[in-house]
Amino acid sequence: MALAPEVDLGAARHDRAAFRSFVDSYVAGRADDYDREQRLPHDILAALAEHGYWGAALPTSAGGAGMDMVTLGALHEEIGRGCSSLRSLLTVHTMVAATLHRWGGERAKRCWLAELATGRRLGAFCLTEPEVGSDARAITSTARRDGADYLVDGTKKWITGGQLADLFLVFARCGEEPAAFLVEADAPGVRVEPVSDLLGTRASMLAQVHLTDVRVPAWARLGREGAGMLVLTHALDLGRYSVAAGCVGIMQACLDASVDYTGQRRQGGQPLRERQLVRRLISDMVTRLHAARLLCVRAGELKDAGDPATLMATWVAKYFASTSAMRTASDAVQLHGANGCTEGTHSVSRYFRDAKVMEIIEGSSQIQQLVIADDAYQHQPGAPGWSVVVGRRA
Ligand SMILES: Cc1cc2nc3c(=O)[nH]c(=O)nc-3n(C[C@H](O)[C@H](O)[C@H](O)COP(=O)(O)OP(=O)(O)OC[C@H]3O[C@@H](n4cnc5c(N)ncnc54)[C@H](O)[C@@H]3O)c2cc1C
Incomplete structure (x- = not known):
């Protein structure tokens, strides 16, 4: 697919403020339409290309944007805040591009890497x-x-x-x-x-x-x-990290929508936000959001440091972020009452449906529980190298 052939990656700013502004300008207001139409239009894919986001994880020497993993997490979080479908596309494309970069031979890289880096071709x-x-x-x-x-x-x-x-x-x-x-x-x-x-x-x-x-x-x-499982492990680790970050984005979107709605909606003569039980749901949303974001940042830092402990940190981050996104989206629908159960002016029903998918993809919650528990049993307190699960050195 031909997308934005002339992309000046050097001109792109890569920080959370730039990602937020991209999502607010191009994505957030249209994501409900994408959801209804069950497709992503060409112009939004081209906008990602113009900003260098398809090749975000690739080094500049390979035609990418050269983002570190923590920055990549912030990008995928912000895209996830706007539209989980778009973030999903970005996730799988990033997995393909990074896998080619890491495991591909010279000829394969010459053939496809620059195309993937610019988004002229998309991967699945x-x-x-x-x-x-x-x-x-x-x-x-x-x-x-x-x-x-x-x-x-x-x-x-x-x-x-x-x-x-x-x-x-x-x-x-x-x-x-x-x-x-x-x-x-x-x-x-x-x-x-x-x-x-x-x-x-x-x-x-x-x-x-x-x-x-x-x-x-x-x-x-x-x-x-014979090395396919190793290739797969690395690809899925990156995908899992991206999904975890996207779940943080869903939580942020749920929180923003809920704070806004309960500030305006009046019942019993006062805004819902004055009710203690409402404030409790909001405070739990905030706490889960901060915890999930920190787990993602930790996993990203370990990736940037080349520390193999990032694999388990990413399992933990994805498990926590996806289950928390589901709870948070459920609470957001609850706070919106019947307005949260329709595809009207509020997006929380979409967040709720998207969050459920996050508990299934890139390793379901049950598989994550098994892997995390196995790791805990292998690294009992007192055993050599033990500290805490997410900080442990392999
Ligand atoms: C929207 C969406 C997008 C997707 N995108 C992609 C994609 O791009 N590429 C791709 O390859 N795949 C993709 N998938 C597939 C996804 O990765 C799988 O759905 C996921 O791996 C789970 O596999 P499954 O659906 O076959 O469930 P199953 O493996 O059949 O599991 C069914 C249930 O049993 C549980 N279960 C399974 N094994 C165990 C066990 N040992 N112990 C306890 N419980 C267990 C699971 O947790 C789950 O609850 C996508 C799926 C969805 C829904």
């Missing part, structure tokens, strides 16, 4: 299958060697941005282990089937992607054969 992440979700190791898609190429077969489901993407990062079984491949959307044998009417993130243009004997050159494999 293809792991889940109709019968395989949480247990990624069990994927059934296959890649079999055929001379200098692979032939890739399988079906990928629930692919965010699948209707728009030019490049799919596909995980397929190569012998015993999964491996990662970049597959062009217009390659012979690729068929994209739109998925619509989702509960939340309705504008994220999901698709089911069918792959039948798709010929993929060996240089389009990312990472070694």
Whole structure:
């Protein structure tokens, strides 16, 4: 897809104030329409390109914006505050671009990296299958060697941005282990089937992607054969971090809407905000918001420091932020009463539906609980290297 060909990345300011202003100007007022129409218009994708946000996580030497991870988290939080569907698209694209940068060979990078960095081409992440979700190791898609190429077969489901993407990062079984491949959307044998009417993130243009004997050159494999789980771990870690930050954005949007509404809505002769039980819900929203944001910043700092403890910090951040976003969105609907149950002038029903999705994607809450508890048992107090879960050195 052709988007904003001339992008002056050097001109973009990369701080929270700039991200907030971008979201307020381009996204927030239109997100309910995107949700209703179940699509993101071209102009908003082009606006992201003009601001250098598609390549935010890539270094400037690769044509990206060179943001550190804490700054990237702030960007994804702000986009998530405006529109979770757009943030979802940005998440999967960022995962594809970063995976190519980290694991791709020279030829693959030459072919696609600059295109992804500028948003001239969009990426989507293809792991889940109709019968395989949480247990990624069990994927059934296959890649079999055929001379200098692979032939890739399988079906990928629930692919965010699948209707728009030019490049799919596909995980397929190569012998015993999964491996990662970049597959062009217009390659012979690729068929994209739109998925619509989702509960939340309705504008994220999901698709089911069918792959039948798709010929993929060996240089389009990312990472070694047999190293697919490692590639996947890093890609999902970045995705999880982005989703966690997006959940903080949902919480901020819920809080802003609730403070505004309860300040104006009068019942029993006074604004709702004067009621103690209302103030209790608001105070809990504020507290969860601050805690989730701090967990995300901590995970981002550990990423910037190259500390492997970031993996667990990100699990914790995503688990807390997604479950907190759900509670906060539920409280926001509660505070809006019937007005929160409609798709009218208030966006809280969208926040509520979007928040539910966040408890399922990038590792469901149950999978996160299992991983976090496993880690706790492996690092008992007193064992070598133990301190606290999120600060522990591996
Ligand atoms: C809006 C949306 C966008 C998505 N985008 C993408 C995308 O871009 N790319 C992609 O590859 N996938 C995507 N997905 C798929 C998503 O990653 C999966 O839905 C998720 O991994 C869960 O898999 P599943 O839905 O098959 O649920 P299942 O794995 O079948 O799980 C069903 C339920 O069982 C629970 N469960 C599973 N295993 C265990 C266990 N061991 N112990 C306890 N409970 C368990 C789960 O927590 C869940 O509650 C998307 C999904 C949605 C809804």
